[in-house]
Amino acid sequence: MPKPDFGFSFAPNRALELSVPLLPEVQAVLEAEPSIRACMACGQCAAVCTAGVFTPLAFYRLVLQLWAGEVEVVGQRAQHCMLCGKCQMTCPRGVNIRNALLLMAALLPPKP
């Protein structure tokens, strides 16, 4: 039976399950750059990002995805960063975004 089209769809539940331990690779990234924990997902980084104009890269979203354990997509998107540092200049929380993205791309490599 074809699925009925209601004009909208349901996304899977994306609430964080805090009782589930973090993946080891996520822990490695957080350990190497602890300031990621300060991110409050305000989105300033994404507002100034040039790579974000051409690709789905948005740092604050990567942080959320990192907490959710979606390492595949985080590693893949972090590869697009040019490290220019505009995001870090506007970040109100002082996250070392450049280092965080370097680490995400290095420690969470997408499977070929």
Added chain:
Amino acid sequence: MEKSAWFVWPFMLGFMFALAVLLLRYLWWLRSLLRRPSSRLLSRMFSKHSLLAVREIFSEGLLHLRIYKRNRRLGFMHMSLALGWFMMIVGGKFETWFHSGQFLHGTWYAVFFRYFEPQTVGGWAGTFWLHYMDFGLLLVLTGLALAIVKRIRKKVLGIHSTTRHTLVNRVALTFLWMIFPLRLVAEALTFGQHGGGGFLTGALGRCCFTSGTLAGLELPFWWAYSLSLGAFFVVLPFSRYLHIPTEMVLILLRHWGLQAAEDLQPEKALQAFEIHACSSCGLCLDVCPAIKDHPFQSAYFLRALRSGKGWESLASTCLSCGACEEACPINLGLEKLRMAARGKIHEKHHAVYSYLPTVGPVETSKVDVLLFTGCMGRLKPATTKALKDLFEEAGLSWVHLDEQESICCGRPLALAGRASEASALREHNRSLIKGQQARMLVTTCPICLKQFRDDYRLELPVYHHSEVLWSCLSSGSLKREKGTACFSYHDPCELGRKSTCYQAPRELLQSCGTLLSLEREQADALCCGNSLGSLSLSLSERQALTSRTLKVLEVPGAQSIVTSCPLCQHNLARQSSLPVKDLAEVLAVTGLPEQQGQRKAALAAVQEL
């Protein structure tokens, strides 16, 4: 050899051990060169370059002229230790030659010459060598006294910080400090008992050691002297004193055209010599803007590279402001080394830039200036606007290359050690420039400036906007009148130390106001704290650096802080009580003749009311 002369053995064993280890290590470092010697190196070996190298070895290895220029007392300390020791080695050779008529002897003969030939006589020449050797010893002892003072009260020598040494270095230092006082006493004892001697050892012997009861002390002191020498030579190849021979080889290799590798190879070729030529003299400490917060200064960084432990965090926290490289007395390529270390840390990092938009063929119309404002320029549109107004006023036509979406120049990646990844970005920006007919490329960001100049190999000259504006002012196409504004100018690291552009911004500010002199400026300027060089310095540490820099900049009388880097401007403005502006903004609004007229008219109108 008589049984009583067996005391030379500790020295000889230590000396031979040090020589063997040095030879092995040097051969290991040079292994690739020995296998495939480059023709450039061989041709330079037998040319004037070798003579130039010898001159530099003399002026830096012995006289330490670069340290002397920076700090006379410290320079004298280093000079007296090195030159005095060198004088004694050379003098010892000549003295034994003169005395015995033979040039070649066992190494120990010259070192313990006084014990074997206390009654050296030989007319005026014999007396000359006696006094000459005493002078050398006195020079070393003066240096030693200064070194001890430096450990106790460093401010006497005009420095605020000294290197904290590891255990092996402290042991080596102790032996080194013991060598020369022991030699003095041993020689004085011998002269006291047998007569003779120069102005120092002879006089000391005659006044203190003539008593026959002290005769039994003579040999133990020679033993102690030999033991401390031997022990020093045993630890030398594993301590910072390895710099003594390594620095000389490094200078030679550099003059022969050898260059340090781009990737980290701490046990190979020139990089190995650079890492081991650092004497931990500590000149990089006082100039470091973060000396109070972090021990990542180059002396510690190189020491960590030598031991192979802990260099990762030191390399990635450092701001790469370039102050240590500027201060280094043996001109080590510290920034390059740091980039290499960062490259090693992030070697697993892989970037994908296939998304970059392709640039079609560019319409070619003749313009004066290609303007590239860079990533940071996008966050400071006021600067771009002011610069465009100034270009218009000066009659320069321009094309803004990255007005739509700016693609990074690649320097931030290079600063993170990933220069190889930046080629796609450079290619994109090159295609923007290619085909344009312009006289010059102008950038408002010193980071882009450095990258365009060093790595793009463009056919047209690249300038920072301060240089272009200054040439407009001096040619008369821009006119400014000196106003009453007082500025303090912050030298950005990438524009100052990295691109040696100090004059143009200063001339510009002086043409439209008064420029205040600062405690630390030009090559000594502090970093704003927001350098892209540091990858992992935390926000609070950055803020501490910024407030220290602002203390220097907020001098009494300053009405505004001016800088010429969007990054510095942004960062200083966050914490400054004074307005922080870019040069272009200052020039666009101040000192305009008609604007001053307008302001005067407005003031008059207010006063009338």
